[in-house]
Amino acid sequence: MISDLIYDRNSISIDDYQTYSSITMPVVACPIPNCTYVTDDVDAIIAVALLNTHAITHAPTSSTNAAAAKVERVKRPTVTSAGSSEEWDYFLVRWRDYVEATKVSGKDRIIQLLECCDEQLRKDVTRSIGMGRTLTDRPEEEILTLVRTLAVREENTMVARVTLHNMRPDRDETVRSFSARIRGQAGVCKFSLPCPNCTQTVNYTEEVLRDVVIRGLEDPEIQLDLLGDKNQDMNFEEVLRFVEAKEAGKRSASRLVDTHGAEAAKSSYTRKRLDRLQRQHEPRAGSTDQNPCSYCGKKGHGRNAPQDIRRTECPAYNSTCTACHKKHHFEVVCRGKYRRKREDTKVELQEGAVFDSLCIINNTGRRRNERFIALDHHLYNQLSDTWLKQSSKPQPFVKLGVDVLVDDYKLFGFDSLLTRTPRHADILCMADTGCQSCLAGIKAIHRLGINQRELIPVTMKMHAANKRGINIIGTAILRFSGRTSNGVLETRQIVYVTDVDNKVFLSREACVALGMITEQFPKVGEITRHTAADATSDAPDHLRNNSGLITDCNCPKRELPPPPPTQLPCPATDDNCETLRQFLLDYYKGSTFNTCEHQPLPMMSGPPLQLMIDPDAKPFACHSPI
Numbered sequence: 001m002i003s004d005l006i007y008d009r010n011s012i013s014i015d016d017y018q019t020y021s022s023i024t025m026p027v028v029a030c031p032i033p034n035c036t037y038v039t040d041d042v043d044a045i046i047a048v049a050l051l052n053t054h055a056i057t058h059a060p061t062s063s064t065n066a067a068a069a070k071v072e073r074v075k076r077p078t079v080t081s082a083g084s085s086e087e088w089d090y091f092l093v094r095w096r097d098y099v100e101a102t103k104v105s106g107k108d109r110i111i112q113l114l115e116c117c118d119e120q121l122r123k124d125v126t127r128s129i130g131m132g133r134t135l136t137d138r139p140e141e142e143i144l145t146l147v148r149t150l151a152v153r154e155e156n157t158m159v160a161r162v163t164l165h166n167m168r169p170d171r172d173e174t175v176r177s178f179s180a181r182i183r184g185q186a187g188v189c190k191f192s193l194p195c196p197n198c199t200q201t202v203n204y205t206e207e208v209l210r211d212v213v214i215r216g217l218e219d220p221e222i223q224l225d226l227l228g229d230k231n232q233d234m235n236f237e238e239v240l241r242f243v244e245a246k247e248a249g250k251r252s253a254s255r256l257v258d259t260h261g262a263e264a265a266k267s268s269y270t271r272k273r274l275d276r277l278q279r280q281h282e283p284r285a286g287s288t289d290q291n292p293c294s295y296c297g298k299k300g301h302g303r304n305a306p307q308d309i310r311r312t313e314c315p316a317y318n319s320t321c322t323a324c325h326k327k328h329h330f331e332v333v334c335r336g337k338y339r340r341k342r343e344d345t346k347v348e349l350q351e352g353a354v355f356d357s358l359c360i361i362n363n364t365g366r367r368r369n370e371r372f373i374a375l376d377h378h379l380y381n382q383l384s385d386t387w388l389k390q391s392s393k394p395q396p397f398v399k400l401g402v403d404v405l406v407d408d409y410k411l412f413g414f415d416s417l418l419t420r421t422p423r424h425a426d427i428l429c430m431a432d433t434g435c436q437s438c439l440a441g442i443k444a445i446h447r448l449g450i451n452q453r454e455l456i457p458v459t460m461k462m463h464a465a466n467k468r469g470i471n472i473i474g475t476a477i478l479r480f481s482g483r484t485s486n487g488v489l490e491t492r493q494i495v496y497v498t499d500v501d502n503k504v505f506l507s508r509e510a511c512v513a514l515g516m517i518t519e520q521f522p523k524v525g526e527i528t529r530h531t532a533a534d535a536t537s538d539a540p541d542h543l544r545n546n547s548g549l550i551t552d553c554n555c556p557k558r559e560l561p562p563p564p565p566t567q568l569p570c571p572a573t574d575d576n577c578e579t580l581r582q583f584l585l586d587y588y589k590g591s592t593f594n595t596c597e598h599q600p601l602p603m604m605s606g607p608p609l610q611l612m613i614d615p616d617a618k619p620f621a622c623h624s625p626i
Contacts, residue, residue: 032058074101076112079151081121085160085188088152091116092144107136113143117151124150161189164208168216175213175243179236182212206236213239222246295329320394397428398516401481402504404448405492408477414456423449429480429504431511433521437462438478438495438510441502445476455497462496472496480506482514489514555596556589 028047030037037054039047077094079087095116104112114135117125125146129135135143164185169178183205191205213236217223226242234242291303296316301309310317316330324336378387404422409415425447439462442452455474462470474497481490491513495504511517569583570576585593 030054074098077116078118079116079121079147080118081124081151082153083151084155085152086184088148089187090184109140110136110138110143113140113147117147121147121151157188157190160185164189165212165215167212169218175217175240175247178216179209179213179240182209210234210236210239213243217243219247219250222250292333294333297330297333318391396431398431398482398506399426400429400514401425402427402429402448403479403481404450405477405479408492409456412456412477417454417456418450419454420449427504429506431516432505433508433511433517435505435507438493438507439470439501439505440476440478440495440497441504442473442497442499443502444504445497448476448478450476452497458496460496462498470498471500473499480510480514484515555599556594558594558596558599558601559590561588561591 027041028039028051029035030051032055035058039050042050074097076098077091079091095113098112099109102112114122114125125135125143128146128150164182167178167182167185169175186205186209189205189208191208192201192203194200195202214223214226217226222243225246226239229242231238292299293301293305293310293314293316294303295310296314298315301313305314310328316333317328319330320327321329321331321334321336323331323334326336376389377392379390380386381388401424403424404418406415406418406422409418427444427447445455452473455476458472458475460472460475462472464470476495476497477492478495479490479492481488483489491510493507493510506514508517508521512519512521565583565587568580570579572580
């Protein structure tokens with residue numbers, strides 16, 4: 001030991017010390033097991049010091065004595081029946097990681113593998129080998145093969161490849177996430193062929209994935225830049241990097257452009273908003289009423305404020321209630337007989353349904369102490385060639401007959417949902433040409449004798465124009481019908497049902513099927529052309545001519561007045577008066593003197609006629625016809 005090497009120099013003589021010093025000292029090894037450290041050929045005292053210094057390296061540290069950090073328990077993967085090959089491959093990867101993390105082995109590994117199956121799959125595995133027999137004595141590979149046979153629904157490789165080529169990135173999905181998703185699908189497509197010149201297998205999965213990513217790009221500018229790049233031999237990874245760089249550049253550019261304007265507008269908007277909130281919370285002179293307004297539901301201008309205050313302060317002034325169709329109040333505070341039940345919802349800046357708030361325009365008036373000019377809504381009048389102060393036209397509603405078709409439910413296999421016979425109802429429907437699918441409120445569906453439990457379940461999500469989600473609780477198959485002068489037009493539509501509104505919205509396809517708009521909508525001038533064609537299409541064949549005018553007599557064709565004649569057929573004398581009269585009648589017979597009632601009047605061109613009235617003239621009331 002190290003202590004045995006220590007000696008006392010005072011206990012020996014000088015000669016003995018010199019004798020010991022001249023002797024070569026053996027090297028001393030570290031007594032710690034598995035340590036290869038040895039001292040040099042030095043004096044014993046020095047060797048002892050070196051060994052003591054080296055012993056410090058073997059001292060236990062605080063980290064080794066501390067308890068190991070407690071890690072989260074590894075979750076066991078699960079596998080269900082009727083899965084795909086991609087899902088099975090993902091389960092195998094998770095299973096190997098689970099075995100590596102838990103160090104499970106032997107029969108415990110087989111038990112854990114069987115516990116990964118859901119209840120139905122576990123029953124199928126047990127039934128496949130016979131009830132009453134155990135699986136714990138079988139090898140793991142045999143169990144995996146048996147589970148895969150029952151868990152994976154085999155499909156044709158061509159179907160998997162078609163599915164891959166039809167895959168598109170989801171909304172706001174990055175190109176990396178999309179590439180990972182299609183790579184998982186490509187794993188079951190078997191994109192490999194044997195080489196005709198050797199025994200190796202050629203895998204061309206990367207090339208197919210590259211084409212799928214390029215085809216699925218949502219941004220046409222990035223897709224155009226990628227297709228027009230001089231390097232047309234990019235591999236899959238290079239394409240991903242190219243798209244990522246383009247997407248990052250567009251995001252950065254948009255933020256850079258919007259930063260200065262947004263910050264400047266934010267500061268101005270914040271000051272005005274704080275001032276407005278401060279004025280709203282300050283008590284008004286002569287009024288301390290902070291109760292909600294009975295016209296709009298907001299606080300700040302009194303419960304029953306005078307008209308002059310409501311004109312400038314109340315947002316409901318000049319608005320029309322959607323329940324009773326009366327003015328100057330919102331639907332949430334309507335006291336009409338047929339008002340909707342008041343819901344415990346927050347009164348927004350523009351009260352009403354989610355859909356109505358996107359298109360309704362209200363005149364909120366001019367607020368006090370705000371330095372801007374309030375502009376009322378105006379419409380341009382072509383006849384007077386000026387702007388006129390008018391309200392917007394009301395939303396377009398049409399009354400249609402609505403029925404539930406039981407045969408369509410049977411066709412889709414949902415006839416068991418209908419527990420009672422539906423009934424017919426006449427419902428006011430809004431013709432919304434910007435709506436991609438028909439939408440209806442649950443209250444409108446109740447009028448047809450259908451409750452929420454009888455709706456067809458769907459997983460579709462819809463968004464309004466303000467980017468807010470619409471809660472879809474199911475769908476119904478309805479028939480819309482309307483009567484025209486030529487008969488009845490009808491259309492069958494899948495209508496999505498929501499619980500946030502009680503109206504029925506017709507989609508663009510439904511409006512086309514019912515003849516409200518043309519299939520070319522929107523197209524400039526389409527309505528004018530169809531209107532002119534419809535004016536003649538209703539007439540009999542013998543009343544039409546090639547010019548499109550309707551005639552049933554020998555009257556001359558109606559036309560605009562010709563220019564004044566430059567030469568008379570005879571001298572202007574009293575004897576030629578009858579001749580000149582007949583000349584004028586013949587010259588203007590198609591315009592001025594054409595009194596045929598079977599031809600439409602030609603449209604005039606040029607500036608509109610104006611009444612020359614003295615602006616300083618004093619008006620007088622005239623109660624008798626002039």
